[in-house]
Amino acid sequence: MTIVGASLSGLYAARELRAQGFDGRLVIVGEEPHHPYDRPPLSKDFLIGRAGEGELALTDADETAGLDAEWLLGVRARGLDPRGRTVLLGDGRTVSTDGVVIATGAAARRLPGDRLAGVHTLRTLDDARALRAELTRGHRRVVVIGGGFIGAETASSCARLGHDVTVVEAAPLPLVPQLGAPMAEVCAALHRRGGVELVTGTGVAALRGTATVTGVDLADGRRLPADVVIVGIGARPHTDWLVGSALALHDGVLCDDGCVTALPQVVAVGDVARVGGTRAEHWTSATEQPRAAVTNLLAGHTVATARTLPYFWSDQYDSRIQFAGRYREGDTVHLTEGEIADDGAPGESGFLARYERDGRTVAVLGVDRPRAFMRARRELQREERHRTGGARAEPAAL
Incomplete structure (x- = not known):
């Protein structure tokens, strides 16, 4: 084999x-x-x-x-x-x-011109080695392109290291496809609470510089000065x-x-x-x-299936975000435990939210509520097994 x-x-x-x-x-x-x-x-x-x-x-x-x-x-x-x-x-x-x-x-997706010195992706150990070395060379103006999980986590780490950080996200809010607008607002508030500037609703037109990056030109005409650019636009x-x-x-x-x-x-x-x-x-x-x-x-043929309840987590600005289930646009979201603070970020004890569709829970989101989230995740897994009858599906057509 x-x-x-x-x-x-x-x-x-x-x-x-x-x-x-x-x-x-x-x-x-x-x-x-x-x-x-x-x-x-x-x-x-x-x-x-x-x-x-x-x-x-x-x-x-x-x-x-x-x-x-x-x-x-x-x-x-x-x-x-x-x-x-x-x-x-x-x-x-x-x-x-x-x-x-x-x-x-x-592999990490790249941008035209991102071969300039000071421009990084973060996918492999070698990528992380190079970026970590760059971030230890004194104070840096960091621009993170992409507000997804890699972008948000990297921005959080750069802010923790004391750098000036701006996140550029083409969508109106970061993580909208994964979490929906209401909970994406919470993630945007985490950036603000962490001292990171969040620029949304515009893309990147070009990277500036000759041998080394000096800035990022946005599609709306603005220019962001940058010593380090991190491209996190998917894989x-x-x-x-x-x-x-x-x-x-x-x-x-x-x-x-x-x-x-x-x-x-x-x-x-x-x-x-x-x-x-x-x-x-x-x-x-x-x-x-x-x-x-x-x-x-x-x-030699399909006898077992691998489709399980989707689950992911992300650590951003000292908060752990955990999500399980299948979100679809139009699902309603209800806060069932904890609270959202006045600044839009999670309250001191975090929160648990449930996504509902046609009267049933289809996904759960926990922020700094690990025990409550794991209970809700197990409930969701049991419901899914009950709906499918625990049976193995027939092979899907290719």
């Missing part, structure tokens, strides 16, 4: 293969030179110097030995033969295999290497509800996988999908 992607989801797939009884040759291919590491701390504890690289590691020497895998690190995959039986590597080598787990993740799934294979690609690798692709001996997991019509770039998806994917890979 071959796992392409030495990522969180790739590691979980390796664990599942061994746990489910596969005792054959296991090859793990990774484009980065690092063994699997945890990405969420990169924009938080690692960036502010509260966590070192050793604390990011997801494996230790004992587990690495126990997996009995061949690690091919620092080499990218450049192709998959149409039958899915051979992985072609960028250094000219080939890996013959009985099955493939695609776990290549996603693009790593599927270029699969062009020409038999796999269906559309904003990810198209899979059925069990992570199985058009080739039964090829499954996909994590940020690169579009499972049952949805591609979810969250830690929980990367850790939950491999179990079903490996079960199906070993069976």
Whole structure:
């Protein structure tokens, strides 16, 4: 078996293969030179110097030995033969295999001109190393482009380090697609409370500078001076290497509800996988999908599904935001515990909010209410299992 992607989801797939009884040759291919590491701390504890690289590691020497895998690190995959039986590597080598787990993740989207010195993305350990080094060179004027989770977390860390920070978000509010307008207002208030300027409703026209960035031109004509620019405008799934294979690609690798692709001996997991019509770039998806994917890979067809209740969390300005469920525009939101303060940010004890549609709860949001949120999340999971009858879904059409 071959796992392409030495990522969180790739590691979980390796664990599942061994746990489910596969005792054959296991090859793990990774484009980065690092063994699997945890990405969420990169924009938080690692960036502010509260966590070192050793604390990011997801494996230790004992587990690495126990997996009995061949690690091919620092080499990218450049192709998959149409039958899915051979992985072609960028250094000219080939890996013959009985099955493939695609776990290549996603790459940060970039802006024209973002090759200037002082312009950063934050997706990999090497990205975080470079940004952390830049932020320790004295006071900086930082512009974060994009108010999503990575942008908000990075802005929060930069503000904690004492820099002047501006967040530019093209939408009227940050995180509207994920949380809806009322709760997105709360996230906007967190930025203001944290001393960060939030510019919304306009995009970026250009980055200024010759060799080094000096500013950001906005679409509305304003110019923001900048010593450091962080581009956080989403991610693009790593599927270029699969062009020409038999796999269906559309904003990810198209899979059925069990992570199985058009080739039964090829499954996909994590940020690169579009499972049952949805591609979810969250830690929980990367850790939950491999179990079903490996079960199906070993069976040779779909016998288990991987569609679980979506869940994500984000740490911003000393607040933990947790969300579970499926929000849709038009859902109504009710505060059921805690309060929102006069400045629009969470009250001192946080709050719990429920999203309702057609008289039933479809999602829950907790800010600094971890116990209440976990209870509500479990309730939501039970309701979902009850609605679906706990049955395994039939494979979806690709």
